[in-house]
Amino acid sequence: MTWTDTMHQAIERLAMAPGLRSAAERAYWRRFSNNVEANLFHGVFDSAADAVASAPPSRPLGYDNADSANLAYLSRIYPTDYAALFWLANSLAGGMRSVFDLGGHVGIKYYAFRRAIAYPPELKWMVCDVPAVVTRGRELARERDGERCLHFTDEYSHASGFDVLYASGSLQYLPLTLAELITGLPVRPRRLVVNLTPIHPSRSFYTLNSIGTAFCPYRVQSRDDFLDGVIGCGYEKRDEWENTGKTMRIPFHEGYDVDHYSGYCFDLRA
Structure with a gap:
């Protein structure tokens, strides 16, 4: 547990004292509403x-706007990338030649990983x-x-027939679960590489995420719901890992925090 997590829990315990919780909730709501730089979460919802x-009303919804499209994500390799990077490198070494990068923003991992692969x-x-991110990504790709290996689309259906579907830090923002998306594909990817996904040990729910430029509905799946959905689409799990140091804290909702994000590699059964 990080020092920040420890302080967060100490402050939340203090706020539970009689007469302090409502004041703490109002203060956090003001911070959440006006956030411009942190990654914050508020509330627990069924949908x-x-x-x-x-x-x-202080920010737009979702990533489909100019400010969110221009977020300065760094094209670098982080410690939480290495397990997924291994399986992508393994895929290319094994003859796979196409990667569908689901929610890959302007191609940040394409640019980062070419330094290692x-x-x-x-x-x-x-x-x-x-669409706003795709437009920006195409502009940057020209430079x-x-x-000319990098391409862009705003249609999930274009994943059909790709060798690898790669999703890093994106499944939580999609209107479909990974299983629902795959079910709609005429030709399913041979391999799925999933990284930086909030998986709860036992609960499936939504929260609201402030990314600084916008507010986004944010899906969290239980481990069983996630695995059952993907395996039910005809895949077998090859690997599973923890993205240690990457956590999700929802103030005032005990039992809904995610202590580490998760990653997986699945292969389509023959």
Whole structure:
């Protein structure tokens, strides 16, 4: 547990004292509503619609806006990337040649990982994101992607027929679960590499996420719900890992925190 997590829990315990909780909740709501730089969470909900209905009017909803499209995510490799990077490198070494990067923003991992992986010249890496992000990604690719391996789409259905579906830090923002998305594909990817996903030991729910530029409904699945859904689509689990140091804290909702995010590799059964 990090020092920040320890302080968060100490403050929340103090706020539970009689007469202090309501004041603490109001103070946090003001911080959440006016946030411009932190990654914050508020509330527990049964649906994305309920989470959206709770959003303050101070920011737009979702990533499909210019400010969110221009967020300065760094194209670097983080410690939480290495397990997923291993399985992507393994995929390319095994002859797979196409990657569908679900929620890959402007191609940040495509640019980061080419420093560690020798991309084959015939590689096709397609990022799927919202229209505002896709527009920005194409603009940057004209300057940065001399190999012309990077492509963009805003349609989930374009994942059909790709060798690898890669999703890092994105499944929680989608209107569909991974299992629902795969079910709609005529040709399912041979491999799924999932990283930085909030998986709760026992609960499935939504919360509201402030990313500084917008408010987003944020899905959290229980481990059983997530695995049962993907395995039920015809996949077997090859690997599972913890993204230690990456946590989710929802103030004033005991039992809903996520102590570490999760990653998985699945292969389509023959």
